[in-house]
Amino acid sequence: MSGVLLLLSAHLLSIGVRDGSLAGKPEALATEMVRPFLLLNTHLADGTSGIYHDYLDLVGVSRENRRLKERLARIQGDETRLAELELENRRLAELLELKDAIGLNVVGADVIGSDATGLARTLIIGRGAAGGLKSDMAVICGEGVVGKLVAISTNAAKVLRIDDHNAAVDAFDQRSRARGIVAGVVDSGMVMKYVERTEDIQVGDPVVTSGLDGIFPRGLLLGHVSRIKRGGPGLFFNVEVAPAVNFGRLEQVLVVTEPPPRFAEAGKS
Amino acid sequence: MRLTALFILAAVVALALQSGTLHWLPLGPLVPDLILILAVDLGLKHHSAGAAVLAFAMGLATDALSGSRVGLNAFMVTLVFLLCYEFSRHLWVASYGVASIVVFFAVVIKDVGVMAVTGSFNGLGGADPDMIRMILTQAVLTALLALMVFPVLDSAKRLLRLPRRAERE
Numbered sequence: 016m017s018g019v020l021l022l023l024s025a026h027l028l029s030i031g032v033r034d035g036s037l038a039g040k041p042e043a044l045a046t047e048m049v050r051p052f053l054l055l056n057t058h059l060a061d062g063t064s065g066i067y068h069d070y071l072d073l074v075g076v077s078r079e080n081r082r083l084k085e086r087l088a089r090i091q092g093d094e095t096r097l098a099e100l101e102l103e104n105r106r107l108a109e110l111l112e113l114k115d116a117i118g119l120n121v122v123g124a125d126v127i128g129s130d131a132t133g134l135a136r137t138l139i140i141g142r143g144a145a146g147g148l149k150s151d152m153a154v155i156c157g158e159g160v161v162g163k164l165v166a167i168s169t170n171a172a173k174v175l176r177i178d179d180h181n182a183a184v185d186a187f188d189q190r191s192r193a194r195g196i197v198a199g200v201v202d203s204g205m206v207m208k209y210v211e212r213t214e215d216i217q218v219g220d221p222v223v224t225s226g227l228d229g230i231f232p233r234g235l236l237l238g239h240v241s242r243i244k245r246g247g248p249g250l251f252f253n254v255e256v257a258p259a260v261n262f263g264r265l266e267q268v269l270v271v272t273e274p275p276p277r278f279a280e281a282g283k284s
Numbered sequence: 285m286r287l288t289a290l291f292i293l294a295a296v297v298a299l300a301l302q303s304g305t306l307h308w309l310p311l312g313p314l315v316p317d318l319i320l321i322l323a324v325d326l327g328l329k330h331h332s333a334g335a336a337v338l339a340f341a342m343g344l345a346t347d348a349l350s351g352s353r354v355g356l357n358a359f360m361v362t363l364v365f366l367l368c369y370e371f372s373r374h375l376w377v378a379s380y381g382v383a384s385i386v387v388f389f390a391v392v393i394k395d396v397g398v399m400a401v402t403g404s405f406n407g408l409g410g411a412d413p414d415m416i417r418m419i420l421t422q423a424v425l426t427a428l429l430a431l432m433v434f435p436v437l438d439s440a441k442r443l444l445r446l447p448r449r450a451e452r453e
Contacts, residue, residue: 016333017366020340024362027344027355028401042354045299045345052300128303128349133315133422134398135351139303165352175352180402201399201415 043168046139050171053127053139103267109157110269117155117232121269122146127171136179136199138162140268143170151230153271159236159259160184160224161268174268177237178205178258185228186237188214189221197222197237197256205238207254214252216243222256226275233275286444287330288338294322294437295342303349314418316426317391319346321433323361324387327368328377339365356401360394367393380434387430391423 107123114121124146128139142148144167154161154174162182166173175182178199186197186207193214195207207222220240226233236259244253298318319342326335343361347354368386377383399415441447 016336017339017362017369020336020362021359021366024340024343024355024359028353028359029355039354041341041344042348045348048296049299049303049345049349052296053304056300056304128300130351131299131302131315131319131346131349132317132351132357132398133313133418134395135402137350137352139349166348166354168348173349173352179352181352203414 039166042166046143046166046168046171046173050127050139050141050168053171054141057125057127106157106267110267113155113157114269117235117271119232119271119275120273121155121271122148124148124172124268124270126265126268135181136176136262137165138174138176138262138265138268140172140174140270141170142270143168143172145169147272148172148270149272153231153235154268155231155235155271156260156265156268158261159238160231161260161262161265163230164270172270176262178203178262184231184237185225186222187225188216188240189223190217191215191220194225195254204241205256205258207240207256208251210252210254212245212250212252216240216252216254218243229274231275232271287441287446288334290437290440290444290446291322291326291338291342294440295319295345298322299345299349311425314422314425316429317394317422318426318429318433319343319357319361320364320390320394320426321387321430322437323365324368324383324390324430325434325437327365328372328383328386331369331372336362336365336369351398351402353402356398360397363397364390364394380431383434384427384430388423388427391426392419395419395422 110123122142124140124142126138127141130137138161140154148164148167150164150167152164154163160177162174162176162179164172165175176199177184177197180199180201183196183198185194187194188207188210191214193210193216195210197205197207199205210216218240222237222240224231224233224235224237238256238258240254241257242255244255298321302315302318323339323342326339340358340362343358344354346357346361350357368390371377371386377386396419399419
């Protein structure tokens with residue numbers, strides 16, 4: 016039995032499951048089963064401070080003291096909520112500015128989970144096929160590019176981050192216009208591959224999307240050049256790129272629901 | 285049936301913890317592999333076709349929340365189940381300590397397998413020391429956590445009047 020299941024999983028691995036296919040159904044089902052727990056988890060994170068203050072109020076003190084503490088806790092809770100709302104407002108304003116700047120249809124989504132094993136770099140967002148999302152759509156935020164959608168269920172989707180070692184984005188150095196492919200590396204960060212040795216690349220240069228891969232709109236920030244290894248043989252530089260996005264603090268993202276203009280026109284024709 | 289229900293519930297909770305709560309801890313990218321603890325428990329204590337299917341399903345569910353290659357975790361978790369099953373046929377694992385050592389090696393096998401497959405797909409050769417350190421730390425962390433998870437699982441089995449382990453073959 017185990018042998019048959021091993022063969023089955025190897026088969027799944029080799030065929031590469033696509034969204035909507037029969038083989039992709041169990042994956043979508045698993046995502047939907049875990050989603051409520053992830054949402055609960057997110058809500059718990061938001062409400063932890065309130066529960067803590069409520070708990071403090073229950074400890075035996077006099078009625079007046081308790082009333083005052085309750086009031087104080089409420090005010091503190093309100094203060095925390097207000098601060099949180101202000102931060103959320105700022106983040107949403109940034110996303111709105113970004114939406115206007117890129118001029119394409121986008122939908123917002125909350126980040127509800129991270130990679131379950133720590134070996135890959137993926138995120139789970141709380142919007143899926145019901146929200147009009149499909150595989151290979153670009154995911155961005157105010158700081159830059161986050162990644163692309165790789166698996167969709169009804170109400171959730173999996174995002175492959177740009178720093179995952181299976182991700183690759185066509186890009187160029189904004190200052191020198193040198194072209195290359197930005198890809199994640201196994202340990203951490205990203206590298207820009209296939210940059211010719213004749214190019215004038217410098218540390219600190221912004222690296223942006225070229226729009227030629229048909230997924231990411233042109234000109235979105237991927238990161239900044241952090242190191243250049245000029246020595247050694249070969250035709251190309253080894254350029255290390257620090258991601259612009261702090262993935263650990265990501266709470267809301269935008270999903271670009273239409274392809275970059277050039278590819279949209281090609282699709283229509 | 286009760287075993288299936290218990291493990292489905294445990295797997296859903298484990299995945300929610302792995303994907304959400306455990307990322308709050310200051311462990312960097314390290315995530316203890318709770319699913320693998322469940323697979324080791326199945327491999328060591330439940331020798332049936334249903335247990336193998338459960339291990340495969342838990343791996344497939346992990347694929348839904350990790351990485352971009354469907355089938356990779358399913359393959360590795362089923363492999364770990366099979367190895368634990370074979371191990372338990374030759375050696376009677378009675379203590380939680382020994383079972384947690386099995387978990388340590390299971391995490392190492394699974395993580396090295398995952399890295400080897402994804403690495404070879406990308407044409408990358410060799411593993412770097414940071415990655416090996418991360419895998420070993422994750423294995424230690426998961427093994428320590430297993431010392432707490434196994435008693436909880438056994439308590440749940442007792443509550444459901446399930447056998448805590450298969451009869452010795």
